[in-house]
Amino acid sequence: MTIHQHEVLIIGAGMAGLRAAIEANKVADVAVLTKIFPTRSHSGAAQGGMAGALGNLDDDNWEFHMFDTVKGSDYLGDQDAIEIMCREAPELVYELEHMGTPFSRTPEGKIAQRRFGGHTLNFGEKPALRANYSADYTGHVVLHCLYDQCVKNSVRFYSEFLVTYLIIKDNVCRGVVAWDIRHGGLHVFHAKAVMFGTGGYGRAWRITTNAFANTGDGLGVALTAGLPLEDMEFVQFHPTGLYKSGILMTEGARGEGGYLKNKDEERFMKRYAPNLMELGPRDLVSRSIQTEIIEGRGAQTPEQKSKGIPGDFVWLDVTHLGEAKLREVLPQIFDLSKNFVGVDPAKAPVPIQPTAHYSMGGIPVNAAGRVVCDAKNTEVRGLYAAGECACMSIHGANRLGCNSTLDATFHGRQTGRTIARDIGNLTYEDLPPEAAQEAQAQIDWYYKATGKENLYDIRGDLQDTMQKNLGIFREAKGLEAQLQILGELKKRFSNISLKDKSQEFNTELQEAIELGNLLSFAETIVVGALARQECRGAHWRTDHPARDDAKWLKHTLAYREEGKIRLDYKPVVITRFQPKERKY
Amino acid sequence: MKITFKVYRFDPQSGKAPYLQDFPVEVTPGMTILDALGEIKAHQDGTLVYRRSCRSGICGSCAMKINGFNRLACETQALLLKQSVIHVEPLPGLKPIKDLAVDMEIFYEALARVKHWLINPDPPPTDKERYQSPEDFKKIEVSTSCILCASCTASCPSFWADKNYLGPAAILKAYRYSFDTRDKGFADRVGALDNKHGLWRCHTIMNCTDCCPKHINPTESICHLRRMTVENKY
């Protein structure tokens, strides 16, 4: 087995990973491991913007941003971390601009800003222009800019390497074992510091904005290594995914003035968020859409109409904005609606439905980006995480739009700086010999497996059942059923076999490992959701239809011990804003 | 509707020459080439290899030659091709690794040659952005939406002829930075551009423009850079 040694190892090359690499590379030898080429990372699919109270077009300030983020999180966000991020967000955006990120501009040449859901002025008074954007390619241009900076600074990349094993012993992280997808074979990466920036886990659902790559691999290996996962039951459904595929249609479409309409052409959001209308927070808007659909006001396809089947989508109407404006500020949604639903958004409304989008939960970290492993916030030496795979928790129970691009870049930078500070005190710790053996045994298992089950069918069943039982609305019955189903799926998974037995570029093996990860952490989502008997943010229990601060204003920690999920809880950090009723 | 996918199969380990394998797939409206490949991999042949990720035309992983034309598998609907047989092959001009996956190394290396990052020795203003007019942003906006899928470079006959040629994608990147009002790095890039493997290899064939999934016109960028190069020198 090849052994590589790098002082700092960053897993994942999205916004968080790349930004951290730039920072850590200033003082240490950094290598970035990524299972796809860096610019293929899903950060690039972010469209609408990056939050930051620059106040280029209105009297915005960071305290409004902080309040909105706290309120948006349904008060589950940790306010110490939120405060730092919102305060320093403008400086971060300026820095990205200085690095070369091409932003759209105001007439006087400043960074252009648009409205986004849940972002307001004066603590909820009216929508704020806070999302810094580059047409509807914001994530794409930031990702490419960061990649360009990494190449400029000679950051070492290992592309098409899939991490399968995290080496932790005595609460000290020593490195990882990764599978070389292109050539086959396991490689041991020995490091002083390891950072995870492996992204979210939306691929556990059928209708999702997420890429094929978003299988939460970092969470899977962390859970296996004995670490807990925090707040996994909170999964955001984006209100506007393209009908059937779930492909993202940016919230910027509503930020620019787009309407949501039901089958009667009614702007139904007036009944759910009379003040902010379509610019309510995502959990609220998604629930509203789903309610319209459940109550029979969903729009119908011609086929559904002729057969008398109730519709299962609503309309996103931007026709009144005019083609010229749309082409200027939302060029990508033109292509997406034409290519995937055959609609010209300038001429007709686009059919949309809520779609699994963002994972609020993840590997627990403190405000410095160091991974913590229990309710007392004990740090794991040499292990860090940032971005969507981490749970700080900035987003609490529900993330606001365009706070994720900010979170990923901001905490990528913060964590990179933490690593740069820590690296002098960290050393290459001994590699336990059993690590490589165990990692090899895992791989060997896949090659030797001779079962009858088809892994793609198992994945499909997982996605369908998660969609059904862990959607926007949840109840005990469905959650218990899902727990049962997961058990069966795991049993089936132990009975798979690979048709591709080759070493080089074996994507079937890769997908099997990814499915293993999906099945592994899916249980923490279900167990956490079943235990949390309240409605908070994106977690909505129809059988417990109210927020319960007395019992549930706390973070969930899920461990896997002897094959079972054990839950623990830790308090929320509340500094400036006491929990209040959440109305928009 | 039943469509036969003729898929390019190649495994250097097997010692066999590349061949086309037929896969019949029941295609429904809206189904993309990528969906069809997924169906083939899941239920007909798990050994099929291709790259993909976002399936929404932004990551640039799944560019391949579909019925003779370089495009993204994820945003090409099978029924819209109006053919009962669809050829799916790897991008031409790049070394095939396995089935539909190609070696992108020389593509990325060409990018690095043009120094694809902002070069400006002047310190930026503190606590605010460098100003840029909306008109100046417009000049580079379309070029910044390049997803590095390599459709263009792999469709360029000049690149097929000269694998050291920068290719349209790398030159487009040079344009994206050199025509950014915040950049002062043209002098650092001109060595790679004004070069027998640089700008002058383009014969304005415009295959790149024809196949770009993001509707970019790299040929135009090449022409702008040629003019910039000549104006800077003479």
Add this chain to the structure above:
Amino acid sequence: MDRGIGSGGAFAWFFQRISGVFLLIALLAHFWVLHYSNNGDVTFNLVAQRLSTPLWKTIDLTFLVMAIIHGFYGFLMVIRDYVHNHNLRLVLVSLVWTVGIIVGVLGTLTIIAFKAPGGGGL
């Protein structure tokens, strides 16, 4: 591998455009002079007389040089695009240079040495 940094090409490319424009104008002028300037009467004496004046010798020399450079640079381009075998390329490129120089020398000699019969000209 040959990355060719710094070996240029801007001048050749630029000159190809300049020579192209020159040739276009020169060819049109040539066409007009030959077929229209004298009611279309092309006689040996007329041409011989024209070719004997220093002005016409200069014009024709420029014409010759431009045409050779433009044409043979075009050949080099085609070879560069289509011939990937190093040895064959060397042979062909040498051939282009040799033929170009021979044609150039012969043409120059013809123009300079030309004297109109009957003692006109230089």
